[in-house]
Amino acid sequence: MPQYAILVQPSANRVYTQQAARLVGNELLALDRLLLDGRVAARGGPAERTMGGVPYLVLDADLTADDLRVVANLSSLFALFELRDDGALLPVDTDRLDRYDDDLLTILKYVGKTNEQLTRLLLNLTAAAALPRDGFLGSRVRVLDPMCGRGTTLNQAVMYGWDAYGVDVDRRDVEAYTAFAGRWLQDKRLKHRTSTGRVRVAGTTLGRRTTFTLAATKEEFRAGDVQTLEITQGDTLDADRMYRAGFFDVVVADAPYGIQHGSVTGPRTPSRSPRDLLADAIPVWVGLLRRGGALGLSWNTKVLPRQDLVAMLVDAGLDPLEDAPFLGLAHRVDQAIERDVVVARRPG
Ligand SMILES: C[S@@+](CC[C@H](N)C(=O)[O-])C[C@H]1O[C@@H](n2cnc3c(N)ncnc32)[C@H](O)[C@@H]1O
Structure with a gap:
C-alpha cells in the first residue's frame, strides 16, 4: 500500500x-x-x-x-x-487545476483580504459538494461570491478555469478589483474582452458591472472557449434580481466579521449585524443555486455561533454537511475573530 x-x-x-x-x-x-x-x-x-x-x-x-x-x-x-x-x-508530479501564474492570487494585498489558502479550501469543499469528481476536475464551474470584496474567491475560481461572478456593495473595493483584473489581463497578454455598464431591472439601477471574457490561450479565445469574470457593485440582497434563479453551481462567501466600523453596509442593509445580513441574504443566495448546487460560508463564530448559522441554512432549505471533517475547520484569526467554515447542499 x-x-x-x-x-x-x-x-x-x-x-x-x-x-x-x-x-x-x-x-x-x-x-x-x-x-x-x-x-x-x-x-x-x-x-x-x-x-x-x-x-x-x-x-x-x-x-x-x-x-x-x-x-x-x-x-x-x-x-x-x-x-x-x-x-x-x-x-510526485502534481497535476493541479491551476492554469495561470500564481501572482493572480498574491499581487493584491490589503486590510480585510481573506486568507488565500482558506479561500481555496472553502471553494474546494463547496465545489466538491456540488459536483461529481469529473465535474470538479474538468468542467467550467459557475461560481458566485456575493460579498466578494477585492476578489480573493474570484481570482481562485479564475485560476481553476472556472467562471467567476462577484457582487460587493463597497464601491472602492469593486473599483480596486476591477482595475487590478484589467491590468493583470493586460500584463499577462491574455486575450480578453471587457464590457462595462449599469445593471437595470424594471427601471431601477441595481449597480454597476464590469464583465471580462478571457481565455488562457489565443486559440481558446478564437474558438469561443472562454471564461467569464464579472463583478457588480451593488447590494447582495438584490443578487436575485441581477442573476436568474438556479444560475450558479456554487455560492461562496467570507461574511463580514462584525467588528471594525460595523463592516456591514448597503442601501438595504444600513449598519446591520452579520447575523441580520446573513438571515436576509441566505434565502436570496439559495434561490440562485441550481438544484444539487452548494453554498459555502466562512464567518466569525464570536458574533454568530455555528448552530445558529446551521439553523438558518436548514430554514432556507439546504442540507448542511455536518460530519466530522466538516466540524474540524474552525480556526483562530485574531483576538476578535474565530473563523469557521460551513458547506450546505441544495437538495437535487
Ligand atoms: C470579509 S469581507 C470579504 C473579503 C473578500 N473575501 C476579500 O478577500 O476581499 C466581507 C465583504 O462583505 C461586503 N458586504 C457587506 N455587506 C454587503 C451587502 N449588503 N452587499 C454586498 N456586499 C456586502 C463588504 O463590503 C466586504 O467586502
Whole structure:
C-alpha cells in the first residue's frame, strides 16, 4: 500500500500556518468523503508527522491518477511525495487545476483580504459538494461570491478555469478589483474582452458591472472557449434580481466579521449585524443555486455561533454537511475573530 507525504505550505500569516496541517488534514478527509469514496479514511486518514524537522501529513492509500489530481488541489499542499519504506521521499508530479501564474492570487494585498489558502479550501469543499469528481476536475464551474470584496474567491475560481461572478456593495473595493483584473489581463497578454455598464431591472439601477471574457490561450479565445469574470457593485440582497434563479453551481462567501466600523453596509442593509445580513441574504443566495448546487460560508463564530448559522441554512432549505471533517475547520484569526467554515447542499 503506497504511503504519501504532503508538505504543508507555509502561509504569510503565522497564526494560519500553525493551524494549516489540521485544516488541510480535515480538508483532505472532506474531499475524500465527497470525491474519493472514502479511500483515505478507510486507511485511518492522514496523520501529522515531523521528518527532518519539518511537519508533513502522512497517509496510506491506494490512489488512482484522478484521485491524485484531486489531492493536488488541496489548499495548503506545497509538495506531494511518495514515502518509501526506507524513509526516502520521492516527489510526485502534481497535476493541479491551476492554469495561470500564481501572482493572480498574491499581487493584491490589503486590510480585510481573506486568507488565500482558506479561500481555496472553502471553494474546494463547496465545489466538491456540488459536483461529481469529473465535474470538479474538468468542467467550467459557475461560481458566485456575493460579498466578494477585492476578489480573493474570484481570482481562485479564475485560476481553476472556472467562471467567476462577484457582487460587493463597497464601491472602492469593486473599483480596486476591477482595475487590478484589467491590468493583470493586460500584463499577462491574455486575450480578453471587457464590457462595462449599469445593471437595470424594471427601471431601477441595481449597480454597476464590469464583465471580462478571457481565455488562457489565443486559440481558446478564437474558438469561443472562454471564461467569464464579472463583478457588480451593488447590494447582495438584490443578487436575485441581477442573476436568474438556479444560475450558479456554487455560492461562496467570507461574511463580514462584525467588528471594525460595523463592516456591514448597503442601501438595504444600513449598519446591520452579520447575523441580520446573513438571515436576509441566505434565502436570496439559495434561490440562485441550481438544484444539487452548494453554498459555502466562512464567518466569525464570536458574533454568530455555528448552530445558529446551521439553523438558518436548514430554514432556507439546504442540507448542511455536518460530519466530522466538516466540524474540524474552525480556526483562530485574531483576538476578535474565530473563523469557521460551513458547506450546505441544495437538495437535487
Ligand atoms: C470579509 S469581507 C470579504 C473579503 C473578500 N473575501 C476579500 O478577500 O476581499 C466581507 C465583504 O462583505 C461586503 N458586504 C457587506 N455587506 C454587503 C451587502 N449588503 N452587499 C454586498 N456586499 C456586502 C463588504 O463590503 C466586504 O467586502
